[in-house]
Amino acid sequence: MNYLDRNEFNFEPSPKVVEAVKSFDPQDLCFYTRIYDQGKKSVISVRVSELFGVPEEQVLLTYGGEDMLKNAIHYFLMCGDRKNILIPEYSWWYYNRVASECGGTFEMYPLHEVGDTFAYDVDEVIALTNAKHPRMLLLASPNNPTGNALSATEIGRIMENIPADTMVLVDEAYANFITTDTDYIAPLVNRYANLIISRTLSKFYGLPGLRVGFGFIGKGHDQFISYVNKYLGYNRFSEAVALAALDSDAHYRRVADEMDWGRQLYKRELGPLPGFKVYKSVANFILIKYPLAIKEPLQKALADLDYKIKFMGDKGLEDCLRITLGRKEQTQAVCDTIKRVFNAQA
Ligand SMILES: Cc1ncc(COP(=O)(O)O)c(C=O)c1O
Known part of the structure; x- marks a missing residue:
């Protein structure tokens, strides 16, 4: 099929990924990782921190982008007094499912068909977020299925003009396809405490079966980070393969x-x-x-x-x-x- x-x-996985699979030492599965003793989550979060210039404490590691969504949406909608999330019209159907799983409610903001693409109206997103004051705002860039994206400047403009207690999740599952630039991420998460940027190895790195996602969060979310973290570490086989993938651009x-x-x-x-x-x-x-x-x-x-x-x-x-x-x-x-x-x- x-x-x-x-x-x-x-397509084929990279030669480095194939090699990582073949040379993985099964003995490594007999022990939990010891990296936790150094105060780090995983070899992946350490590598991602180096690659993206974001402190390791602000790197989140998950079972794919799906798990990032679940963790963030469930946590933020269940903690606090507001349980609403604003999501793009014509987006991944799963966003509203995840919100409803924890008793949240969702509303949509429009995407506009312009020529041969769909577009966010950034001013409209800002206005609606201020009017509805949701607990969360979801931005998808590029969006699935419409394929349109937001620029770093547009994400910054949204962040600057919405309430600081609206948690923003930018789903960048497909972002590597539009740009190799990742320099915008560190300044954004350093500046805005209410921002999460989510990435995955499932799309550009072609490893949906590996189930590895990672992300970045603004400062001051120790409780949420601890909620997402796995105290006993991550899948050590996935870690080895993920490192090889990240080294195969x-x-x-x-x-x-x-x-x-x-x-x-x-x-x-x-x-x-x-x-x-x-x-x-x-x-x-x-x-x-x-x-x-x-x-x-x-x-x-x-x-x-x-x-x-x-x-x-x-x-x-x-x-x-x-x-x-x-x-x-x-x-x-x-x-x-x-x-x-x-x-x-x-
Ligand atoms: C927009 C979007 N975000 C996130 C994901 C999650 O992918 P994964 O959990 O494999 O990282 C998908 C998968 O199709 C997607 O389309």
């Missing part, structure tokens, strides 16, 4: 370039067809509006070929497909199938 429906990685950057070939193909081949619109993508997936009339035959044709893509069901995006950018031959097969089914219906 070709899975192009959940933004996974249809060149490999994963080459893969990201290959994904760009797919973006261009969809744009060129499907963009001009009536009823289609190929949105700009800055992540490992692409959003494409298509004529709903071909939904059923397309589902069947892709199933016959053993391909899975995401037929969106979200309100307002029912006529869209979200396709993970895979290997060239996969992209070619999906694109050809869409065209074939479309031409047969026309």
